[in-house]
Amino acid sequence: MTTRIKDLNTAPNNVGKYLSTQGISRRGFLKFCTTMASMMAVSPTLLPQLVEALENAPRPSVIWLSFQECTGCTESLTRAHSPTVEGLIFDAISLDYHHTLQAASGEAAELAREEAMKAHWGKYLLVVDGSIPLGNPGFSTIAGMSNLDMLLEAAKGAAAIIAAGTCAAYGGIPKANPNPTGAVAVQDLIKDKPIINVPGCPPIPVVITGVLAHFLAFGLPELDSLGRPKAFYGQSIHDRCYRRPFYERGQFAETFDDEGAKQGWCLFKLGCKGPSTYNACATTKWNQGTSFPIESGHGCLGCSEPNFWDAGSFYKALSVPTGDLGKIAGYALAAGGIAGAAAGLLAQHKKGQAIKEHKIVTVNDLEKGNSA
Amino acid sequence: MIPTEHFKLNAEPNTDLDTGNLLPVLHQICHATDKLIQHNSETLIDLNAMPFAPGEKERLKATLGRGEISIQLNVLGRSELYETQYAGVWWIEHYNSNDNLMAQLIEINWLPAIARSQAEDVHAGLHKMKAFFIQHNGDD
Numbered sequence: 001m002t003t004r005i006k007d008l009n010t011a012p013n014n015v016g017k018y019l020s021t022q023g024i025s026r027r028g029f030l031k032f033c034t035t036m037a038s039m040m041a042v043s044p045t046l047l048p049q050l051v052e053a054l055e056n057a058p059r060p061s062v063i064w065l066s067f068q069e070c071t072g073c074t075e076s077l078t079r080a081h082s083p084t085v086e087g088l089i090f091d092a093i094s095l096d097y098h099h100t101l102q103a104a105s106g107e108a109a110e111l112a113r114e115e116a117m118k119a120h121w122g123k124y125l126l127v128v129d130g131s132i133p134l135g136n137p138g139f140s141t142i143a144g145m146s147n148l149d150m151l152l153e154a155a156k157g158a159a160a161i162i163a164a165g166t167c168a169a170y171g172g173i174p175k176a177n178p179n180p181t182g183a184v185a186v187q188d189l190i191k192d193k194p195i196i197n198v199p200g201c202p203p204i205p206v207v208i209t210g211v212l213a214h215f216l217a218f219g220l221p222e223l224d225s226l227g228r229p230k231a232f233y234g235q236s237i238h239d240r241c242y243r244r245p246f247y248e249r250g251q252f253a254e255t256f257d258d259e260g261a262k263q264g265w266c267l268f269k270l271g272c273k274g275p276s277t278y279n280a281c282a283t284t285k286w287n288q289g290t291s292f293p294i295e296s297g298h299g300c301l302g303c304s305e306p307n308f309w310d311a312g313s314f315y316k317a318l319s320v321p322t323g324d325l326g327k328i329a330g331y332a333l334a335a336g337g338i339a340g341a342a343a344g345l346l347a348q349h350k351k352g353q354a355i356k357e358h359k360i361v362t363v364n365d366l367e368k369g370n371s372a
Numbered sequence: 373m374i375p376t377e378h379f380k381l382n383a384e385p386n387t388d389l390d391t392g393n394l395l396p397v398l399h400q401i402c403h404a405t406d407k408l409i410q411h412n413s414e415t416l417i418d419l420n421a422m423p424f425a426p427g428e429k430e431r432l433k434a435t436l437g438r439g440e441i442s443i444q445l446n447v448l449g450r451s452e453l454y455e456t457q458y459a460g461v462w463w464i465e466h467y468n469s470n471d472n473l474m475a476q477l478i479e480i481n482w483l484p485a486i487a488r489s490q491a492e493d494v495h496a497g498l499h500k501m502k503a504f505f506i507q508h509n510g511d512d
């Protein structure tokens with residue numbers, strides 16, 4: 001890692017040039033941009049702008065800090081980090097410190113972090129996964145430094161912060177009742193820097209890469225009221241769920257092995273939190289696009305929402321009305337994905353309504369669930 | 373313009389499980405083909421951006437069928453491009469080097485943009501060829 005920082009001084013400082021020195025042809029770069037546009041849920045009509053913006057984007061230094069977490073977020077990241085087209089995003093950035101992935105350890109590793117911070121002060125991108133314990137600084141330390149001190153120090157020189165995973169974004173499982181370590185989220189401590197929350201337990205790998213690509217190409221993405229990029233978290237799982245026609249027809253599985261479950265009916269009564277959960281699982285899917293929990297027959301747990309762990313039983317039906325979406329011809333094609341398709345689009349005002357409703361769905365609402 | 377009746381014949385839902393997104397996509401393809409002819413303007417549709425029920429995308433693929441030409445790119449993993457039975461309507465799949473499908477698109481164009489030789493690559497190729505001749509002459 002320290003040699004990497006030295007190499008950087010001579011490496012081309014924009015993404016396009018850097019990738020071409022790595023032997024990536026223009027056609028390869030176009031494929032990379034097309035794949036990224038698809039991951040970022042950017043309208044294909046914006047592809048030429050994305051190509052131009054990514055080509056000229058400066059390669060930012062990225063410092064990744066892991067606090068109270070299970071390493072699931074890093075596991076997820078490495079799924080996007082294999083030497084593949086989408087993994088190219090990690091060539092487009094300079095990952096200068098990541099204590100789980102880097103080869104260096106001990107003092108050399110900490111030196112790498114300090115050097116990278118010094119060299120790119122005010123400009124680096126800080127990625128944090130895990131929550132920060134305030135109960136006792138000794139609960140979680142790195143090289144003898146408390147998570148709190150390390151975060152405050154690193155945040156000072158950051159251009160922006162990505163809180164990756166529900167723990168960093170909202171406290172996550174460490175913060176679950178009774179919160180023995182006094183865990184808090186990044187946004188509870190840092191108030192003077194832009195923070196992009198990328199929740200999920202873990203976040204979808206391509207959402208992490210998509211957010212990085214968006215940051216590189218267009219800067220800070222547009223965020224929702226919970227600090228999440230709208231491109232990925234702008235619609236609920238329910239809005240994009242392929243089981244939605246069953247929901248509309250009132251056809252629900254009552255148990256995991258009844259006839260309805262076998263027919264693929266809606267899992268609402270089995271506790272699916274899709275209506276109050278905003279994430280891209282239903283379209284991006286998991287395991288290289290194989291499926292997502294609802295496709296495997298289990299309701300959504302709502303892992304990208306604050307306090308999802310304390311939101312009552314995963315198997316209790318939500319009691320929150322999801323709006324009279326009524327006779328909708330089709331189901332929410334992702335924003336910008338297919339501009340101009342007449343039918344099949346969830347009417348714009350209905351989406352606005354759903355987003356509005358989303359803002360008022362709280363954990364307390366979720367806990368009002370009854371077992372239907 | 374492609375007759376939409378033809379689409380409809382193949383696009384009727386054949387299961388209960390249907391998002392209703394198939395026909396709108398076919399209509400969009402139809403309008404995009406018209407736009408290509410009238411205004412020489414291409415369209416790219418990202419199939420990953422919309423929900424499909426299991427099997428629905430396969431029905432879309434089957435409805436569009438296969439035409440006369442297939443192209444395989446070998447860059448950062450393979451990419452499969454083929455013209456559907458409707459000329460100008462291309463089915464495009466980008467895989468990564470682990471052979472995972474990363475993007476699935478429909479491009480309505482005379483030839484998919486990515487299949488054309490790219491100016492930067494042509495320049496780089498020419499540069500390499502010239503370097504070869506310099507080297508070759510130098511050896512003589």
Ligand code: SF4
Pocket residue numbers: 237238239241242243244245247265266267268272273274275294299300
């Ligand atoms: S309640 Fe769950 S399973 Fe049913 S349509 Fe909504 S997201 Fe899909």
